[in-house]
Amino acid sequence: MDIIAKERAEVTVQIHRRTLARFVLFLLALLIIADVTVIMQSHSMALELNRQQVNKKLSLAGDFCVEAILKGDYVSVEQFLLAWAEGYDEVLQLKATAANGFLLVNYQRKQNSPHTLTATHQAVFQNQPVLTIEIVENLDALYSAQRLNALTLVGLSIVIVAIFGYLLWTTLRRTVFLPLRNEIRDHQKAQHELTLRGRELEISNKDLEAFCYSVSHDLRAPLRGIHGFSTVLNEDYNDKLDDTGRDYLRRICDGATKMSLLIDVLLELSHVSRLKLIIKEVNLSEIATDIISDLQFQDPERKVTFTLQPKLIVNGDHQLLRVALTNLFNNAWKYSRLKPQAIIIFSKETSEKGKDIYCVSDNGAGFDTQYADKLFEAFQRLHRQDEFEGTGVGLATVKRVIERHHGQVWATSTLGEGSKFYFSLG
Known part of the structure; x- marks a missing residue:
């Protein structure tokens, strides 16, 4: 019984552990899915914001260049755009083309990046295109920041789930496992006491069997002697006894008969209990x-x-x-x-x-x-x-x-x- 109880307890603990692990993994998966959704939305918003900022800068640069182009000062336009590209670390390429197709600037930084943003702006004067500026911007810094934010968010989710799982496991141990261990310990104690009681009962049954044997054999023999000699005395010496003696003799016979009947019913009661x-x-x-x-x-x-x-x-x-x-x-x-x-x-x-x-x-x-x-x-x-x-x-x-x-x-x-x-x- 102890082995069965222990195995059942171990199975119960394993089931709770597996259930808790599945729940924690499910919770972690939900948080990661939520994190991915938030990261993707955040990345899209960052890209859009960066695109708006680049377009705004190109618009300002184009407005400055329009005035110089109308004056025919192409050198100033070239110098301004080159200086602007050099001072803007994220610019990888910059091309500026006049309305007549003349290439004013063709700047290319000696640096490559897997993450780029291409933007084009057309400067106009009186609804007529004057200058087209095309720029390729390096987004490594943006992607690095987004990657750091993503790792931080996922790491924070893992920490939260780990803390929650630990607290849940601690609560489960306190509310389920410890009572289960106490129950097993109480069961083992009760089983030990039951075993001792069973041994005592076995000894008691052996004593009862010995007593029944004694009653059915040892006590019946003298009882038969009492009843037999009383009967002989009543038959052979009845005329030599007075009424008081005959009454005593009758009582002896009745007592022996009653005692024999009691022995019979006691043996039957014992037999019923042990059968x-x-x-x-x-x-x-x-x-x-x-x-x-x-x-x-x-x-x-x-x-x-x-x-x-x-x-x-x-x-x-x-x-x-x-x-x-x-x-x-x-x-x-x-x-x-x-x-x-x-x-x-x-x-x-x-x-x-x-x-x-x-x-x-x-x-x-x-x-x-x-x-x-x-x-x-x-x-x-x-x-x-x-x-x-x-x-x-x-x-x-x-x-x-x-x-x-x-x-x-x-x-x-x-x-x-x-x-x-x-x-x-x-």
């Missing part, structure tokens, strides 16, 4: 029919009406259930003997929860229900011996049988009107 259950389909109606036939054979003069519900089928141990029903019907038979017309009924009811409940009822003497809790205890009797004979073990035996079937047994009664004994099986 190995053989669970199979049992027809309680057939068992009840056999028991009633035996009772009627023993006392054929009695007027008793039996009502048995047919086909009461259960799953249980046939031998033990027969013992229980025998005691219940013997009780009903005994306590209804003073009725001129006794009635004994064996039937099945269904509880509100849908559970089958079986009932043996009679119209006999009944009992006071305030003592009902003592009814199923061994050697507890609610009637005097001179009223109804018995040992006080029969109903205790019934309870033991029903409990071994994981069921319940109880009784209701009205004094002078009869009793109902109910039982259910697990």
Whole structure:
């Protein structure tokens, strides 16, 4: 059991770990997708902003050059654009072409870049093109800044997910794993105590078997001697005893007989407790029919009406259930003997929860229900011996049988009107 519990705990921990890892990875994937979306939008906005700035600069440069071109001062235009390109580190190429196709400037920096932006501006005067400026700008700085921002954003997301995962894992350990470990430890402790209890019970059962052997053999021998010699004394020396002596002798015989009966019922109670259950389909109606036939054979003069519900089928141990029903019907038979017309009924009811409940009822003497809790205890009797004979073990035996079937047994009664004994099986 300990090994099974540990394996189940390990499987539970692994499942929680995998679930947590999947959740964290899913959360990280969502954040990265969001980061990529933000980075792409940010990059597009940065490119557009850079394009607007370049166009604005080209527009200013073109407006300056228009005035010089109208004056025919091409040298000033060339000098201004070259100086502007040299002073603007991001310019890789610059071409300026007059309206007549004359190439004024063809500047190219000794530097290449995989990331460039090409922009063209046409300067006009009175809606007539005067100068066309084409520029190629280096975007390495922009891409480097965007790359740094992207790494920072993704790194921050990873850190956030890592912190969240750690906090979630810590909470999970505190709320799930530690209680699970405590439960395993408690289970192991209980299992150890159960093992010790099982060993004690095994020793107790061996002692009980030894006691039963002693009762059935060692005690019966002297009891048979007492009963035998008392019988011989009564038969051979009866005329030599006075009435007091004969009364004493009768009491000795009755005591020996009663003690033998007690030994029998104690052995039956012990046997019921120790017998190995053989669970199979049992027809309680057939068992009840056999028991009633035996009772009627023993006392054929009695007027008793039996009502048995047919086909009461259960799953249980046939031998033990027969013992229980025998005691219940013997009780009903005994306590209804003073009725001129006794009635004994064996039937099945269904509880509100849908559970089958079986009932043996009679119209006999009944009992006071305030003592009902003592009814199923061994050697507890609610009637005097001179009223109804018995040992006080029969109903205790019934309870033991029903409990071994994981069921319940109880009784209701009205004094002078009869009793109902109910039982259910697990």
